[in-house]
Structure formats: C-alpha cells, structure tokens
Amino acid sequence: MKNNLVNAILSVALVLISISSFAQRGQLGTPEERATRQTTRMKEALNLSAEQETSVADINLKYAKQMQSLLETGGRNLKTARTAKSSMKSKDNELKEVLTKDQFNKYLTLKEDMMSQMKELRQQRQ
Template structure:
C-alpha cells in the first residue's frame, strides 16, 4: 500500500511540474510577442543591419523608413481578408519594393551583404517553423 501511495504521489508531483513548466513557456511567448509592433521590429532589423553592414547615420534613417514601411504593409496584409496565395504575392511585392529602396540606399557591397542576410534569416525562419521531432 505504501508503494502504491508513493507511486501516486510521484505521478501527481510530475503532473504539477509539467503544468507549471508549460505555463511558464506560454508567459515567455507572450513577452516575446509584446515587442512585435512594426516600429520595434523595424528598429531591431535596422540595428542589426547597422551592425552587420556598417551603416552610416543617413543610411540608417533611410533603411529604418524602408523597413518600417515594409513591416506596416506586411502587418496590413496579415490582418486583411483574402486567400493566403494573394497575401503571399502581396508580401513578395512589398519585399521587392523594399529591395529596390535598399539598393538605392546601400553601396553595392552592402546590398550584396543585405541579400545574404535576408537569405540567412529566411533559412532560420524555416528552421523555426519545422515541426520538432
């Protein structure tokens, strides 16, 4: 009888521990999402570009504006009505427009590095979206 009670106690403790851990995960996800407004994301993205591409102050300001415009457009697309395919096309158009702006803002070398950064970020995003095994 003692062994049965001991085993049941361990199961209850394990259950409570699991519930507690999953609640903490949800809180952390909520905190991550709080800073995801277009302005904050544009600043984060442009700060990263400044570090990796050595942007000067004028380039930083113009790149921030281009990133903010892109992110505002992407947010509008995400919340709009319509099919996913249409939204995807709209996002590609926004991305192409931003690329054109970046090409005018950045030097040829910086623009090449920018395209590499975009590709790396896209790969990281795909990895995060893969189901965990």
C-alpha cells in the same frame, strides 16, 4: 522557371505563416518595434553611415506597416503571399538605392540566411 515561382511563393508563405504565428503569441511587437530591431541589426551587420541609417529606418518602418496591414487583413492565401513577395521585392529595390553594392550583397546574404533559419525552425515545430 515554374519551380522557381513555386519556391518563391512557398518561401513567402513560410514567412507569412511564421510572422503570423509569432504575432499571435505577441512576440513580434508593433511595426515600429520590428522596424527599429531590423534597422539596428542592419546598422551593425552592414556598417551603415548615419545618413544610410535614417533612410533604412524609414524604409523598414514603411514596409513593417505594410506587412502588419497584410497580416491583419490578408489571411493565409496565395494572393497574400504574392502581395508580400511583391512588397519584399519593392523594399529590396529601395534598399538597393540606399546601400552600397557590397552592403546590398551582404544584406541579400543575411536575408537568405534568415529565411533558411526560419524554414528550419518551422520544420522542427512540425
């Protein structure tokens, strides 16, 4: 259990560090641009209906704005990592209400793959 918590915190920290390093280089764009890119990827990967797309876009924008605020004010510390993890869990819960069971499972798989790719990129830079 303790290892799972440590792994989760490290994963969130990795995401925050990656996001902040991209943000410093200006590659992430605004929260609106990030949310639009996320929604487009999800629409294609999950075959979202028009109604789902609207809901997913709203959720993505809400959490992109939260993450932007966190990046700007939170710094790189354990409290920020925990807040980001909590925010991502809330986003997943909201998406679970909008997506079908199959879509949500595919979303989780895609999310896990993305985390693995980010981790590999981070390791390559070191």
